[in-house]
Amino acid sequence: MTQAIRSMMMSEEMIHKGLEGVLVTKTSICKVNGEEGKLYYYGYPIDVLEKYSSFEETSYLLLYSHLPNKEELADFTTKMRLARQISNPILEMIKTFPRDSHPMELLQSSINFLSGYVDHKIEHSAYCNCRQTLHQIAQLPTIIAAFYRIKNGLEYVPPRDDLNHGANFLYMLRGVVPDKEEGDIMDKCLILHAEHGLNASTFTARVVASSLSTCYCSISAAIGSLYGSLHGGANEKVVNMLKEIDSVQDVRPFLEEAARTKRKIMGMGHRVYKAMDPRAVLMEGYLKTLSTKKGNSVNYNLLKEIQKVFREMMDEKDKAIYPNVDFFSGAVYELLGIPPTLFTPIFAMARAPGWLSHILEQRQDNRIFRPKALFDGPLDREYLPLEAR
Numbered sequence: 001m002t003q004a005i006r007s008m009m010m011s012e013e014m015i016h017k018g019l020e021g022v023l024v025t026k027t028s029i030c031k032v033n034g035e036e037g038k039l040y041y042y043g044y045p046i047d048v049l050e051k052y053s054s055f056e057e058t059s060y061l062l063l064y065s066h067l068p069n070k071e072e073l074a075d076f077t078t079k080m081r082l083a084r085q086i087s088n089p090i091l092e093m094i095k096t097f098p099r100d101s102h103p104m105e106l107l108q109s110s111i112n113f114l115s116g117y118v119d120h121k122i123e124h125s126a127y128c129n130c131r132q133t134l135h136q137i138a139q140l141p142t143i144i145a146a147f148y149r150i151k152n153g154l155e156y157v158p159p160r161d162d163l164n165h166g167a168n169f170l171y172m173l174r175g176v177v178p179d180k181e182e183g184d185i186m187d188k189c190l191i192l193h194a195e196h197g198l199n200a201s202t203f204t205a206r207v208v209a210s211s212l213s214t215c216y217c218s219i220s221a222a223i224g225s226l227y228g229s230l231h232g233g234a235n236e237k238v239v240n241m242l243k244e245i246d247s248v249q250d251v252r253p254f255l256e257e258a259a260r261t262k263r264k265i266m267g268m269g270h271r272v273y274k275a276m277d278p279r280a281v282l283m284e285g286y287l288k289t290l291s292t293k294k295g296n297s298v299n300y301n302l303l304k305e306i307q308k309v310f311r312e313m314m315d316e317k318d319k320a321i322y323p324n325v326d327f328f329s330g331a332v333y334e335l336l337g338i339p340p341t342l343f344t345p346i347f348a349m350a351r352a353p354g355w356l357s358h359i360l361e362q363r364q365d366n367r368i369f370r371p372k373a374l375f376d377g378p379l380d381r382e383y384l385p386l387e388a389r
C-alpha cells in the first residue's frame with residue numbers, strides 16, 4: 001500500500017458523517033438526558049414547565065435565559081400578543097402564494113418578507129430584532145392559519161389578544177374560540193416542542209448566525225432544514241401508519257410483518273433517548289384526555305397496543321427503542337381538528353423561540369463555522385476549447 005493511499009484511508013476514517021459525536025459549541029440552553037428520558041430548558045425540567053408555564057413565558061425564558069418576574073411577563077405577553085397581527089402586504093403575499101405549495105415553503109418566504117420591514121442596524125446589539133419585533137414567534141401562527149383558511153376558500157381570521165398562544169392559534173384556524181381545555185392542550189404542545197438541543201434545524205440556524213447574518217435569515221434557513229422529511233414530519237407518518245391498522249387485534253400481525261420486512265415503526269426510537277421521551281409521556285396524557293372528551297379512542301387504543309406489543313418485541317431483542325414525541329402528537333392534533341399538512345408548520349412555530357435562543361447564544365461567543373471536507377476529485381484538468389469537447 002502506498003503512503004498516499006494509506007494517508008487517504010486515514011483521512012476517510014476521520015470523517016464524522018452527519019457530525020455524529022462532534023462537539024461544536026458549548027451551550028446552557030437545553031439538556032437532553034437520553035439515558036433517563038429527561039429534558040431541561042435552561043435547567044427547568046420539561047414536566048415542570050409543562051405544568052406551570054405557558055408558551056409565552058417559556059418563550060421569554062428562551063429569549064432572555066431566565067424566567068420573567070410578574071411585570072416582565074405582563075410586558076412580554078402584551079408585546080407578543082400585539083405582534084400577532086400581520087400587515088396587509090404579508091396578507092396579500094399569503095393570498096397570492098401558489099395554493100399548491102406546502103405551508104413550510106410559505107413560512108420560509110414570509111420570514112424573509114418580514115425582514116424587509118426591519119431596521120437591521122440594531123441586529124447585533126442587545127436589542128436584537130427578534131426580541132424587538134417578536135415577529136418570528138408571534139406571527140408564524142397567524143401566517144400558518146391564514147394560509148390554511150385562504151387555501152380552503154375560507155375567510156382570514158385575524159388574531160385575538162385575549163387568548164394564550166395555543167388557544168389563539170386554534171381560534172384562527174377554526175374561526176371559533178376553543179374551550180379552555182383544548183386551548184391549554186395546544187399551548188402545552190407548543191411548550192414541548194419549543195427547544196431540543198442541537199438538531200439539524202437548530203444547527204442550521206447557528207451556522208447562518210455564525211456568519212453574522214440576521215436572525216430573520218437564520219430562522220428562514222432553519223425552517224428550510226425542518227421541512228426535510230428526516231427532521232419534521234414523523235407524526236404525520238404515525239397518523240398514516242394508524243390508517244393501515246384496522247383494529248387492536250391487527251396490531252401484533254402488523255408489527256410482526258414490519259419486523260420481518262425491516263420496516264421502521266414511526267414514532268418509535270430516537271438518536272439520543274434510550275428511554276421513553278418525556279414529551280411522549282405528556283403527549284399521551286393529552287391524547288387520553290381528548291379521546292375521552294371527544295368519545296373517540298380509536299387511535300389512543302391502537303397506539304397503546306402498538307406501544308405494548310412493540311415493547312415486548314424489543315425486550316426480546318434487548319433494544320432500547322421507546323416512543324418519541326411524535327408517537328402520540330399527530331393523534332392529539334387530529335383530535336384538535338388540525339390537518340396533517342400543518343403538523344410540521346406547528347413544529348416550526350413552536351421551535352422559533354428555541355432557534356432564536358441558539359442564535360443569541362451563538363453571537364455571544366461567535367466563530368464562523370468552517371469545517372473541512374476531504375477532497376476527492378481530479379485536479380489540473382485540461383480545459384478543452386468548446387469545439388474540441
Ligand SMILES: CC(C)(COP(=O)(O)OP(=O)(O)OC[C@H]1O[C@@H](n2cnc3c(N)ncnc32)[C@H](O)[C@@H]1OP(=O)(O)O)[C@@H](O)C(=O)NCCC(=O)NCCS
Binds near residue numbers: 234266319324326
Ligand atoms: C429516530 C431514528 C431516525 C433514530 O435513528 P438512529 O439513532 O440512527 O437509529 P437507527 O436508525 O440506526 O436504528 C438502530 C437500530 O434500531 C432499529 N430501529 C430504530 N428505530 C426503529 C423503529 N422506529 N422501528 C423499528 N426498529 C427501529 C433499527 O432498525 C436498527 O436496528 P439494527 O441495529 O438491527 O439495524 C429512528 O429511530 C427512526 O427512524 N424512527 C422512526 C421515525 C421517527 O419516529 N422519527 C422521529 C424522531 S423524533
